[in-house]
Amino acid sequence: MKQIIFVISRSDIICEGIKEIIQSWKSIKTILIKEYTHIEEFEHFFNYNILIIHDTATFLDKDAILSLHKNNNVNILQLHRKKNNDNTKSIFLDDEKQSILRFINNIFTSNTNEEKEIRNNILSEREIQVLELLAHGNSNKTIADILNISTHTVISHRKNISVKTGIRSASGLTVFAIMNNLINTENIDPVDLI
Amino acid sequence: MIHFTEKDLFVDIITENYNLLPVINRFGLHPGFSDSSIEEICKSANIDIAFFLAVINTYNNDKYFPRDELINFSPLLIINYLKNTHKYYINYILPKLDNLLNCLIEKHKHSTTELHLLKLFYNKYKTELLHHINEEEEKTFPYILNLLNNKSNTKYNIHEFEEEHTNVDEKLNDLKLLILKHINIKLENETINEFLMTLFRFEKDINNHARIEDNILIPQTRNLEKKQNR
Numbered sequence: 001m002k003q004i005i006f007v008i009s010r011s012d013i014i015c016e017g018i019k020e021i022i023q024s025w026k027s028i029k030t031i032l033i034k035e036y037t038h039i040e041e042f043e044h045f046f047n048y049n050i051l052i053i054h055d056t057a058t059f060l061d062k063d064a065i066l067s068l069h070k071n072n073n074v075n076i077l078q079l080h081r082k083k084n085n086d087n088t089k090s091i092f093l094d095d096e097k098q099s100i101l102r103f104i105n106n107i108f109t110s111n112t113n114e115e116k117e118i119r120n121n122i123l124s125e126r127e128i129q130v131l132e133l134l135a136h137g138n139s140n141k142t143i144a145d146i147l148n149i150s151t152h153t154v155i156s157h158r159k160n161i162s163v164k165t166g167i168r169s170a171s172g173l174t175v176f177a178i179m180n181n182l183i184n185t186e187n188i189d190p191v192d193l194i
Numbered sequence: 195m196i197h198f199t200e201k202d203l204f205v206d207i208i209t210e211n212y213n214l215l216p217v218i219n220r221f222g223l224h225p226g227f228s229d230s231s232i233e234e235i236c237k238s239a240n241i242d243i244a245f246f247l248a249v250i251n252t253y254n255n256d257k258y259f260p261r262d263e264l265i266n267f268s269p270l271l272i273i274n275y276l277k278n279t280h281k282y283y284i285n286y287i288l289p290k291l292d293n294l295l296n297c298l299i300e301k302h303k304h305s306t307t308e309l310h311l312l313k314l315f316y317n318k319y320k321t322e323l324l325h326h327i328n329e330e331e332e333k334t335f336p337y338i339l340n341l342l343n344n345k346s347n348t349k350y351n352i353h354e355f356e357e358e359h360t361n362v363d364e365k366l367n368d369l370k371l372l373i374l375k376h377i378n379i380k381l382e383n384e385t386i387n388e389f390l391m392t393l394f395r396f397e398k399d400i401n402n403h404a405r406i407e408d409n410i411l412i413p414q415t416r417n418l419e420k421k422q423n424r
């Protein structure tokens with residue numbers, strides 16, 4: 001399923017900031033929405049895996065996203081400007097980047113387990129996740145933080161990936177990932193990745 | 195596996211292993227060998243016979259590496275040989291690989307994404323290799339020659355060279371495998387075969403090149419450094 005993220009917030013800073021954080025991780029299509037009514041433009045979307053990051057300071061009428069819910073797999077992540085005790089599907093303005101990405105990654109992976117298109121049969125799902133992050137230029141430490149595993153485990157996954165594919169260099173693995181459609185290069189120029 | 199000696203006919207080197215043609219070129223030698231022996235040809239071209247044989251046999255046989263013998267040759271001989279090898283890579287091999295890739299891209303205008311990726315990856319490899327060669331020619335070799343001549347020297351230390359001697363061969367192997375294993379489109383046979391064969395031959399050559407640098411030149415230099423108490 002194709003992934004899309006909507007960021008609903010009146011604040012330019014929040015919109016652009018979140019988009020930037022997401023793009024640094026994966027090139028997922030991210031749409032910025034200043035007024036919840038603008039969501040109507042996207043009612044025709046069908047069969048997408050949608051994450052809505054909603055700035056709670058911006059009003060969102062639940063009815064506006066009903067049709068999206070009908071035709072797509074929708075999850076909502078609340079962005080609170082002030083810390084509170086609600087941890088379920090919530091992120092806060094003060095949160096660290098890795099923590100936010102971890103949240104987002106969890107939401108997307110828990111939804112795509114059944115529908116995950118593992119185009120390449122030789123790599124495990126976890127290995128593909130590591131490969132995706134690696135191909136986007138993330139360090140072992142960052143990959144470990146986002147996937148909530150140890151750096152040692154990341155290195156272990158990398159070794160397995162190299163053994164299975166025969167490719168050892170990071171840029172070689174990136175080429176492999178792109179060739180096998182494991183990463184989306186719509187919004188990113190391969191020149192920057194390789 | 196045949197082992198060449200000075201009394202052998204020179205032409206036998208090539209009939210036994212034609213991949214040695216570029217290697218003999220590095221000594222300034224080229225066909226028109228008639229029935230001369232290796233000894234005769236080396237003598238008339240003023241080439242150190244023992245060194246020539248050591249190199250030829252090393253390249254001909256993966257398992258042969260006369261370290262103790264090679265380490266006794268003058269670093270000057272070795273550096274000159276390595277420099278000529280660099281010329282071969284820069285003036286012949288890399289342009290050839292460039293052309294073959296460009297030719298492939300021309301022939302497959304409708305499906306260039308994968309080729310474009312390969313070209314990007316190859317360019318990255320090429321840049322790293324050229325940088326490495328340049329470092330050797332501009333810094334490492336002059337440094338060693340200065341040591342040899344007891345001249346005053348830069349603050350360079352052979353340790354730096356070792357650290358920079360990264361696995362450029364890692365990318366070369368990746369390039370091979372990306373094409374052999376992972377490519378998803380059909381490429382024009384003759385051109386991609388030519389590309390791969392050039393890559394295979396190049397890989398073999400550069401591995402031998404690295405063997406000499408790592409196992410002979412570097413230890414020789416460390417010895418020279420010790421003598422000068424660096």
